[in-house]
Amino acid sequence: MPNPTGKKLALITTIWGWRSHANHMGERFLNGYPLNGKWHRPQIEVVSAYVDQRSEGDLSRQRAQKHGFQIYPTIAETLRLGSDRMGVDAVLLIAEHGDYPTNQKGQKLYPRYEFFQQIVDVFRQDGTAVPVFNDKHLSYSFEKATLTVLASKELQFPFLAGSSLPVTFRLPPLELPINCVLEDALMIGIGGSDAMDYHALEAMQCMVERRRGGETGVRAVQLIEGDEVWRAGRDSRWSRRLLEGALARSDSRSGIGLSDGRPQDLAHSGELEQLVENPSAYFIEYNDGWQATLLMLNGAVQDYTFAAKVQGLPEVQSTQFLLPPTPNVTYSACLMGKVEEMIVSGRAPYPVERTLLVSGVLERCLQSRLSGHRRLETPELNVCYQAPEASHFCGAPE
Numbered sequence: 001m002p003n004p005t006g007k008k009l010a011l012i013t014t015i016w017g018w019r020s021h022a023n024h025m026g027e028r029f030l031n032g033y034p035l036n037g038k039w040h041r042p043q044i045e046v047v048s049a050y051v052d053q054r055s056e057g058d059l060s061r062q063r064a065q066k067h068g069f070q071i072y073p074t075i076a077e078t079l080r081l082g083s084d085r086m087g088v089d090a091v092l093l094i095a096e097h098g099d100y101p102t103n104q105k106g107q108k109l110y111p112r113y114e115f116f117q118q119i120v121d122v123f124r125q126d127g128t129a130v131p132v133f134n135d136k137h138l139s140y141s142f143e144k145a146t147l148t149v150l151a152s153k154e155l156q157f158p159f160l161a162g163s164s165l166p167v168t169f170r171l172p173p174l175e176l177p178i179n180c181v182l183e184d185a186l187m188i189g190i191g192g193s194d195a196m197d198y199h200a201l202e203a204m205q206c207m208v209e210r211r212r213g214g215e216t217g218v219r220a221v222q223l224i225e226g227d228e229v230w231r232a233g234r235d236s237r238w239s240r241r242l243l244e245g246a247l248a249r250s251d252s253r254s255g256i257g258l259s260d261g262r263p264q265d266l267a268h269s270g271e272l273e274q275l276v277e278n279p280s281a282y283f284i285e286y287n288d289g290w291q292a293t294l295l296m297l298n299g300a301v302q303d304y305t306f307a308a309k310v311q312g313l314p315e316v317q318s319t320q321f322l323l324p325p326t327p328n329v330t331y332s333a334c335l336m337g338k339v340e341e342m343i344v345s346g347r348a349p350y351p352v353e354r355t356l357l358v359s360g361v362l363e364r365c366l367q368s369r370l371s372g373h374r375r376l377e378t379p380e381l382n383v384c385y386q387a388p389e390a391s392h393f394c395g396a397p398e
Contacts, residue, residue, distance in 0.1 A: 007044040007343055010078050010088040012115055014052045014098035016060040021096040021135055022051075023059060024332045029092070029340075030067050033333035042340050047088060050078040052111070053098045075118040086126040090343040091119055094135040096195070103140070105366035107194045112137070113144040120151050129157035131346065133339045134355075136163060137198050142360035142380065149356050160339060160348040161355040163199045165304060165321045166206035167338055168331035169394045171249065174306075174319035178389055181311035182211040185292040186242035188250070188305045192278075192298055194362060200294055201282065202358045203304055203321050208292050209354060209387040216287040218357065218381040223365040224373045229279040229295065238281065238293040243267045245307030245316035252302035266300060275300040282365050283375075287382065334394040349392050353385035 009029055016022040032041040049071045051060045064071050072078040081087035095112040102108050112134060123129040132152070138145035138161055152159035176182075185208050189200025209215045224232060232238060244267035247253065253266060266272040275297075282294035307318035324330040342348050360381045368376050390396060 007089045008047040011049040013094040028336040086128045090131045107140040113139040129155040131158040134161035137359040145359040163202040164331045164335040165203035167334045169322040170319045183309040185308040187294045214386040220285040222283045222375040223368040229281045242307040245318040246305040249305040249320040357383040
């Protein structure tokens with residue numbers, strides 16, 4: 001099929017198997033995706049790929065043969081198409097899934113930073129830099145994550161990163177007013193691993209960054225677990241009213257309703273404490289004196305919801321970050337739509353600093369847990385930026 005823009009895309013990934021991120025993100029550029037009630041075919045062509053590990057059920061060779069691109073043995077050859085000069089117009093970096101070690105904090109040591117550095121080495125050597133998308137957090141290390149953003153500023157290439165949750169559909173389609181005065185905010189998520197908890201943290205961040213004055217960075221974090229989470233609620237460290245607002249947006253509440261269909265008030269009945277075997281709470285203190293809370297409630301819900309109290313609005317504002325089911329996971333199409341927008345326009349639709357800050361918050365929270373759940377001051381997380389005027393989620397009000 002003709003490529004109207006002539007844009008060529010390189011896909012750099014750890015593995016390419018069924019339901020891997022390369023499968024349900026990268027393949028949007030091979031087959032297209034649903035957009036605004038139509039089947040959209042990107043004006044971009046995948047011309048090369050690098051696959052670090054060939055897992056059982058690898059799809060890369062079959063996809064290369066079907067779609068006419070080549071798989072190269074190194075990242076440099078992938079960007080140069082086997083020649084001695086840059087041959088692509090954009091890079092999709094997907095380092096998620098695969099057989100990699102785990103550190104003491106429980107972080108999977110995916111080689112995102114190492115892959116990124118090899119990409120940037122080609123940019124420097126060839127004197128040409130192109131847009132890059134990095135799936136999920138920038139690195140398990142905040143220091144390494146910072147270096148990726150610094151490199152993008154130095155070489156002046158568009159850089160987009162992060163989770164699909166900030167751009168997926170919202171039920172209802174809530175957009176907090178830009179420069180609003182936030183009084184309190186609470187996110188509910190599921191997970192238990194750094195990969196899943198990252199989704200919840202970035203979903204929360206894409207909401208709270210819209211507060212008055214813009215993002216100012218984070219001065220301290222704490223991660224607590226078990227009965228301490230419920231005790232913190234009784235001590236008003238997090239809001240029962242916001243818990244109620246967030247739970248009311250969930251479509252997957254568990255417990256009595258699963259066995260006999262009775263409705264239940266998880267926020268006030270005490271059943272929540274029985275359903276969640278190992279709750280955790282992330283307390284994020286921002287440099288402007290404001291705080292947000294993430295509760296991970298495995299066993300009670302199976303989705304991601306958010307609630308906030310906004311000054312001047314009488315009711316709690318709340319929404320669900322909708323995750324359409326597998327295997328199609330349409331939320332990944334929402335994210336790839338933003339990647340395509342960046343490649344075509346040459347501008348990232350929202351700042352990579354959001355992902356940088358959340359990468360650091362997650363790492364420091366995991367350190368808090370490793371350090372006996374202590375509160376940790378984080379002067380290094382002095383990441384400041386302005387949220388975009390529009391939230392960029394699928395189905396956003398125009």
